[in-house]
Amino acid sequence: MQTLPYSALTNQHISHVYELYYTAFEHLQKVPEVRTLNDNDRFCDVLKMCLKEHLSVIPRLAMGILEIQDSVSGDECDRFMTTLLRSRISRRVIAEQHLALTETFHSPWHFDGKKSAMAPEDEFVGEIFLKCNAKEIIEKCAKTASELTAKAYGPDVAIPKIVLQGHLETTFPYIPSHLEYIIGELFRNSIQAVVEQKGTAVPPPIEVLICEAAQHVIIRVSDQGGGIDRDILPYLWSFAKGPRRNKRLQNLGQVPRLAATMQELQLPPSDPDAAEMTGEKFGSSLATLSSRPPDLRIGIGLPMSRIYAEYWAGSLELHSLEGYGCDAFLQISRLGNKNEVLSTRATMDAV
Template identity: 85%
Template sequence: MQTLPYSALTNEHISHVYEAYYRAFEIFRKVPEVRTLTDNDRFCEALQTTLKEHLTVIPRLAMGILEIQDSVSGDECDRFMNTLLRSRISRRVIAEQHLALNETFHSPWHFDGKKSAIAPEDEFVGEIFLKCNAKEIVEKCAQRASELTRKAYGPTVSLPKIVLQGHLDTTFPYIPSHLEYILGELLRNSLQAVVEQRSSAEPPPIEVLICEAAQHVIIRVSDQGGGIDREILPYLWSFAKGPRRMKRLKNLGKVPRLAATMQDLQLPPSHPESAAGSGEKFGSSLVSLSGRPPDLRLGIGLPMSRIYAEYWAGSLELHSLEGYGCDAFLQISRLGNKNEVLSTRATMDAV
């Protein structure tokens, strides 16, 4: 962040994020070496506190990037966002994984040798769910996206059916909240496009195809929502550029209040469909971004989703056929056969 022009760092949103990371550095700098379980518990308290404080980082960053266009070009802003968010993911994954493993260590069944066959902890290694079922996650995301679409367009709106095809018994290890965020954004975009494009009583279905291979899983989401506007298409993966900058900025201004406390989420953590109920135990700004009010369009869903997909050595591509619809292709590498795609110091310094 110190490579940005001074005028950019004085932006209130960028400055907020800078100060948050500086405070985190000061907290961890003063944590003594962990030698005992008591030391580790104190360290975990510091981790949890910092994770919660940083729930506002993504929306504040996005607002700051939109406001500093006069001093930093759009291309440079996008490079900065991609580098910083990838680093943020790696830090949060390490922190949340440590907290989850610590929670497992303190579980009553950990030492008694009587693990329950149905204990959810058996399926997790920290935050990683060993048996993510593609069909179940798509269905869960489809239900949540449908609920939000009904809230946005009214309970009487005709929603397209979401038809699943392909290898429906596919399972793979993954962090559920990351996958649910990506699929939730894709399905939500498709539902909204079809609802706004079609006035017929029976809108065409959204087809989700699951393909399993030895090294990866591909999920294709196909809709007939008319495709993407030509003026928006060039800026589909950009955080900073595009024709709807002021509208995005206004909508993003409503998100920090949602991300500030877990109680403010559209879907509370206790809700069975919330991302917090699927392995995200320690708070995530992804929950607030996916559970935001249904009429709030932020313009960061697709670029955020691509960063999360690419971090785990996957990919996200979208093909639009103007006047007809879109095909989105999410490739998921099976965790364990690829390293995370980390940000190196060289790429940070090149921002």
Template identity: 85%
Template sequence: MQRQRRTPPWRPSVILDEWVQRESRPISLRQLTFFGRTLTESRLLSSANYVRLELPTRLAHRLRNMQTLPYAALTNEHIAHVYELYYRAFELFRKVPAIHNMDDNDRLCEVLRTALTDHLTVIPRLAMGILEIQDSVSGDECDRFMTTLLRSRISRRVIAEQHLALTETFHSPWHFDGKKSSVAPEDEFVGEIFLKCNAREIVEKCAKRARELTAKAYGPKVTIPKIILQGHLDTTFPYIPSHLEYILGELLRNSIQAVVEQTGSSNPPPIEVLICEAAQQVIFRISDQGGGIDREILPYLWSFAKGPRRNKRLKNLGQVPRLAATMEELQLPPSVPDQTENEQSGERFGSSLASLSSRPPDLRLGIGLPMSRIYAEYWAGSLELHSLEGYGCDAFLQVSRLGNKNEVLSTRAAMDGV
């Protein structure tokens, strides 16, 4: 039964209308890199003013999207929770005055950190909400709504976290105003962007984490399949590591669990990861012999809202918001990277991805693949999966090698939905 809450508070729409009329200004990894590589005070202040205008603009469009939902959906406990979070953030950001100096910028950074922490529960609450509102909103519409909000959420976190990271760089002892040496030679980061993501190292890191989590879940009597890497193993490219690690982590977790559950033997077949470097893209192919995907689930593979096991998914999602609240609350095995390693991979300000990717293997949420596809497509990549029933799966992840593609933003909200 869908849980209800009190009537959402009334707010005037005039201010929101003004911000909805603004267009978002898309960015690319290459633009972010060039902008942050030669970091001066004037550039940092320019970034701050972009952030203080862009975040409320993108929030306004998503608030208008939520206002177009049927009233019964908007009063759902989880949807209402997200709506209130978004509106508070919108009010907070739109009232930030123009940034003229570093003190102004530092105050903005405090606002950004607060908002990033407050919004760590958005993903699981949205997922629960759309599973509960299906009496008033169709499954297809729920999927479009979820995709739009998650894509926008990624964009806002990229903008906020990139500016916070650039501010840290500017205040660091090795920074020289306006010099290219503002990129620390030991980490090759420009803000949140790692200029030399190594394909082999990222796969190995994700494989290690996925194998450890699976081993912990299934016990010492189960043999975890090996991961065999092939292809262009020294390929490097600019990317945000936490995005790539989430996608590859989900794919490897799925393959490892499928093989373990399919074979249950002491000699499971290995999982093969092939890395292919082309002129403009890098392709990862993950192949397993885990029996393929259940034909009951296959038609709904990329859906947040449709498919069987709805009650089980709701129950499991209910255990995630608390885990996503802070990094310190995560109850992870000792072998899972700690906060220091998260910082080295770009997760410097806390991430709900960390809690989702490190959840116990038996906590199946039904959102891993569709979320992974949204992350892949955000920087103009793609994610496809081919299943051979009774044999196994091949997953194909394609990412831009040059970082020159603009972020894929959702279309602006319609003005006629109030």
């Protein structure tokens, strides 16, 4: 962040994020060496605090980037966002993994000497789900996105069905919240596009194809929502550029915190404090710490999804057929086996 021009660092949003990271560094460097379990528990309290405080990073960064383009080019802003967000993912994954492993260590089944065949640690290693089922996650995301679109557009609007095909029994190790975020964003975009084009008419289904290979899994999402407007298509993967800059800036102002998880597509709860405590993991990216209406478009879903996919040596591509619809291709690398692209990961982590 210190490589940005001084005028960019004086932006209130960029300055807010800078102070958050500086404060986190001060907290962490004051933590004494961890020698006992009690020391580790105190360290975990610091990690939880940092994770919670940094939920404002993504929306504030996105707003700052949109506001500093008089002094920093759009291309440079995109490079800055991509680099910083990849680094952010690294830090949060390491922190959340440490918290999850600590929680497992403290769990009653860990030392009971009566470990069952279905003990939780057989399914998870920290935050990593060893048997992540593509079909189950797709169905969960489809149900959530469909329900939220129905709430946003009213009971008279017909919601397209999600039709699954291909290798429906595919499983692979992955962090579920990351995959849910990507799939959730793709479904939200496809369902809204179909609904806005067809209205109350019977909409064509959204087809999802799961393809399993030795090194990776490919998920294709195909809709008939009319495709993407020509004026938007060149800026699809950009945080900073595009014709809807002012509208995105206005919408981002309504999203105070963002963990980048599918749960955040939910409608705002009546009691924000209660919502914080109902997350799957307190202080984790899995927690429902922020919500936004599904029709509130902030313009960072697709570029964020691509960063998540590429961080784990995968990819996300989108092909628009003007006047017809879109095909999105998500490639997921099978993590933890000999085919993992370690050189790519090493380059990404060296930030």
